[in-house]
Amino acid sequence: MKPLWRQRPPSRYLLSFHGPPCYARWSSNNTRYPLRILFCGSDDFSITSLKALHKELVERPDTIASIDVVCRPGKRTGRGFKNVREVPIKAVAKDLAIPVHEIDTFTGWSPPLRDSAAINLIIAVSFGLFVPSRLLNAAEYGGLNVHPSLLPDLRGPAPLHHTLLAGRSKAGITLQTLHPTSFDHGIILAQTPYPGFDIPEPKTCTVQKLQSLVAPKAAEMLVQGLRDRVFIPPLTDVGWWSNARLRGRNPELKYAPKITPMDRHADWFSFTANEILRRQRVLGPLWNMATGPDSRKRVIMTLSRHPVIDNAPIRKVGLPFLWSSGSMERPFLLVRTKDLLLLRIAGMTVEGERNADAVEAATRANLLREAGGESVTFHEVLM
Template structure:
């Protein structure tokens, strides 16, 4: 009888009392398999045995650890059993921005709803940064304001060196934090650490996965729940992923971030409910092929050297990433949606080098994708001298003029050229920026088109540019902002 009671005790009881479980098919089958003699009725339904079984059920924890008698739960019961094995979580949450705020708020809601799962939450924030005139204003990260509103303990740290976690912390969760959680703290926490990352890892590892997904022209993204690795960012064990999430063709970074943020918070909380953090950890196998065929679609793909699988890396966005160059002009609309305002070096008609900021791009017209973006001309050594176009360039302008005239919403347009430079190094001579490009035999020019009926906007290839800003000045309609840079090209003379 005792071996039989052990099997009964090891069966997944959920919340039903013992005498109800005895009437289930699963237990009937279990008892039948445990008997050596054929039995035509479900075993142990006699009233004289019920009390003995109920007494034995008080020893469930003692018997359930016996490997020889533990049964394999049904597939849908695996996650439920894992969650029950988790001790109440005392979480140390590390965050900074709005993306991490959504995860913290979701964890707090789960703490209120289910304190047996999440017992407490402490929050680590980075110190505020001084901004404004004279650096008199301290701007704190959004996570601090949220933690204060929720009444959670706050720990302000810019380094973990020499710092100990709150006592009894058993799980660290870092979301958009920026500081590496050291192995010392990960080992001290019973369940180590977790992280939510807005990509289908291992693709797009790094601090800017959404921006680089847009830069690469991806049609899908996703979210991954991973462990915190003790050696490198975004190299932990992947515990769960969302299905691929479609990226609308004209979405920008802010809209994409708003779309994935609540989904990331949901994946994190669901992972805790499912016991994804409880050993033995299981790697997620589904949705692991995040890289799409960006190259085959003529898209700008940034490959990681030495990675034959061509996974993309997502490094931090810098000021230079926003600079327009000849190589990335064909992806201007995509780059603007990913990074916001862009900029380029230009020379006005007096030869002064100025930074021009592309403040607002309204979209692109696919029917104009073949028009010329730049011309390479002999260097203009004397301000105001005439440009010398070769026959191919003249023919190109005539064809492009016809394309703009036929394009819906554009109409007849006139071309203008702007001296365009893309090198970063420049010296100053008598107040003028002198660059390597200026001393070369050739000069690159942007080919801009201004619709005759719209004095404000201009087109660079298929891209409609509405607002520009010359550094040191305010944003103006494109035609007005560039009035000191434009050089005329008369189509009537070409024709």
């Protein structure tokens, strides 16, 4: 079934007869207002947009008549899976007296009626589930999505992480339609002007700090888009990528896939010292596999910079070694990176053990051995 705005319009809509072919041209005075919104969200980023929409509902009921929230069910966690971790947006929606619907799939589910009228706009912000075309077609105005990047750059579920992992100094927001078959491929209805806004202190910025910067901007763009009725056809793509002049001087577009445990792997041969530390800042402590005399164990490390030591032994990249620059100084663990700089392994958690100072943790886990009488090294570190 075609979306409503692609079908031939019923007689209640105004038509334009300025030459063939004859298509619907929705009047700017369209009275099918206010909006009955189905909001699909999950985390703090989406919560900021939900609060902005609720404020709009309270202050401008002529714009928004109702909001329903859809979120994923809570997940059981902890020992024996006895505890339930609820999706953060659920508590916020209840505090705002907004109806909440917990679903793990849209199969067989339909939005509720509000005042005997159907939901007419679906908004998904940091949701995770794909909104099926069945629901988009049923909603009079289709669907909208807010994405924290300058699409089509950083298309994917983790744009904030990959913005920082790439060492970028600018970020952006995009308001787009929900595409019926693909994530982040909708028509761009509003967007931060290219090349984006500055990230304060990009060399020290964390995902949480970046999110606190972009979330209010995203909520503001969403609300302004509703006021401007950018979702009413004819829809115009206003994205920077549609501008050939800008597209021609843009660097390679990046994809922003979901962050996985492998992204936290300390790959000493692929990353420089700065890249390793940036990855730790963005993703948290990194890990490697260490092999002792009897077993292989995962080690989670906290890393910090260390100055170049002229008389430190030359160990191969990625093999941590124990070092002390003086007889009175307590030894510590160092490791060389791809660019042959040294990083200190300050803290370490060995699989099955508690977190401790790196030397203490490695000793307790029997990961150290004598090496030619000069120092002590790991038995082996597997990349």
